[in-house]
Amino acid sequence: MTRAPWFVVSVLALGCGGRALRVPALGPHPDGVRWDGEHLDTPPPSVQAEQIGDAPSPAHVWVDGQWTFVPLTKRWTWEQGAFCVPPPGALYYARPMLERYRLVLGRTTRWNEALQRYEEVDTGDDRFRYRKGRFYARAADGAVVPITTKAVCTAR
Secondary structure, three states: OOHHHHHHHHHHHHHOOOOOOOOOOEOOOOOOOOOEEEEEOOOOOOOOOOOOOOOOOOOOEEEOOEEEEEOOOOEEEEEOOEEEEOOOOEEEEEOOEEEEEEEEEEEEEEEEOOOOEEEEEEEEEEEEEEEOOEEEEEOOOOOEEEOOOOOEEEOO
């Protein structure tokens, strides 16, 4: 009776491969950091599945792939995920972030069926703002700032 649970646990442990995927410390994009591609008309497509191999060294962490908006072609392109050595001084990594908002273009009067009256409403378009994933560090004044140097990544 006591063998069955031990056997199940050992099979599950062997099936998991016994290796843990190392990821960087995660944190938020600080306020005041520039958005990539202001006023985008379309959000990025869904995230793509990626096959993750073994890390080249214990110093490497996995950074997920992400979409990048190319203003010249007005298209999204996929950047593959990779194992990276975080840049010197990296405090944490902020994942890509999408914000949906409404760009108000004016006001108009519309009939509200539920209230049986005319109302003034904002007219506009749904827009998106996107921030790429990036590493952040602490500046000399204590502020959290994006790191401008590239992380050393493999297999991008």
